[in-house]
Amino acid sequence: KNQVEQSPQSLIILEGKNCTLQCNYTVSPFSNLRWYKQDTGRGPVSLTIMTFSENTKSNGRYTATLDADTKQSSLHITASQLSDSASYICVVSAVSGGSNYKLTFGKGTLLTVNP
């Protein structure tokens, strides 16, 4: 069964500190992995999309890594800001025939950045 597990469920850090969020998956055949940021009361916004051959991808202070062998991904946030407070969702896509695919969602990590 395709599954995506995220850890921790929630995290509280002080402004300016770094943090790392984890995503483990058992999805196959793997197509890509995405990290989304969802602010309270808003729709998710894509941070990164990574394919099988990509190990690292950065978007400003956000850096995602992917280890396709161990089926693990991480999202590292550097020098956190209050605006980083949000839910971070890991989504893994599996090829499902032709151009079709299936998405499997993690339940997200709720990050709170305190001043």
Place this chain on the structure above:
Amino acid sequence: DAGVIQSPRHEVTEMGQEVTLRCKPISGHNSLFWYRQTMMRGLELLIYFNNNVPIDDSGMPEDRFSAKMPNASFSTLKIQPSEPRDSAVYFCASSWTGVGEQFFGPGTRLTVL
């Protein structure tokens, strides 16, 4: 571009009533997705359209739910009859391709009393 547009933003209805949620995808996108989000279950894909054709509706919970995409610029998600357990935030998203980056709308918060 205005992004993905959803209406209404909030809907409060009574059990048994019909509810219709609307979505206008980003112009030029050929894939459209409907999601449901709750605290308990997180984000769930309900149905996915490609070029206005439903590709995967395995996430639609039951026959009370139906979705249509009559043209490339409009889609509806209908619940009839609605039940309290349908209370959730419903998101619509669109993308250039089925595997590309998805752009989410602001969501419709549905409360069924």
